[in-house]
Amino acid sequence: MAIATENRPEEKVSPQVSSNENKRWTLNDFDIGKPLGRGKFGHVYLAREKRSSHVVALKVLFKIQLQKSQVEHQLRREVEIQSHLRHPNILRLYGYFYDQKRVYLILEYAARGELYKELQKCKYFSERRAATYIASLARALIYCHGKHVIHRDIKPENLLVGAEGELKIADFGWSVHTFNRRRTMCGTLDYLPPEMVESVEHDASVDIWSLGVLCYEFLYGLPPFEAKEHSDTYRRIVQVDLKFPSKPIVSAAAKDLISQMLVKDPSKRLPLHKVLEHPWVIQNADPSGVYRG
Secondary structure (H helix, E strand, O other): OOOOOOOOOOOOOOOOOOOOOOOOOOHHHHEEEEEEEEOOEEEEEEEEEEOOOEEEEEEEEEEHHHHHHHOOOHHHHHHHHOOOOOOOOOOOEEEEOOOOEEEEEEEOOOOOEEEHHHHOOOOOOOOOHHHHHHHHHHHHHHHHOOOOOOOOOHHHHHHHEEEOEEEEEOOOOOEEEHHHOOOOOOHHHHOOOOHHHHOOOOOHHHHHHHHHHHHHHHHOOOOOOOOOOOHHHHHHHHHHOOOOOOOOOHHHHHHHHHHOOOOOOHOOOOOOOHHOHHHHHHHOOOOOOOOOO
């Protein structure tokens, strides 16, 4: 799979990484360090660009696996979208290159790693921590929606934590650049909104639903519509079968915010700018956007 046959803006790397704007990148331009993680289609490594000594994360994807799963188009779209986004809570994609067997994505390095692992370790987050993260993500999604980008797969596994403790949306594999409503079913089952489960048209408000699910999972340690069978999860989502357990203890204000985001009618979900104005967010979120523990 060739993403490009000539130099395009996405192929260039940020000046922060190198000042040589017209260079074609190869693996020899990087010192490769420890593995940071594995994915379905390859691996992520810590790397340093030799000319600038800038530390990055190098995502190595195997073409044969991309072709087998028929996701070349999805990867092109992911690169196209993420390379143009500039927001403190969105992981930068500086550039890419490829050889005969692999595609390499040059990504911002998020020093504190995966939020999913942190949530597993803590079991659930404090209200201050959850509110700080939700506010950061609301701001990032407002930015995305302003660029006509719907993320469609907000979940803990797609979030990383930077060196200062700031949250970063890291994976844009299911995102779409659109001016219209979509019908494609995508994303992760526990986070799917009713309109996707029922295969009706959806718009940017799918991200509000996912943010509500995420807020619930931050506070309770599990997603709200989880069930043993997929069919039961589908049913609970469609019926918005929302229950708040007695433990851990969560404030009424937090439950109110979640209830206003997890609404079946997409047009009645609390808009993202109103999420930022919600009393629970104002009372609990760190104004800096960074959770400091």
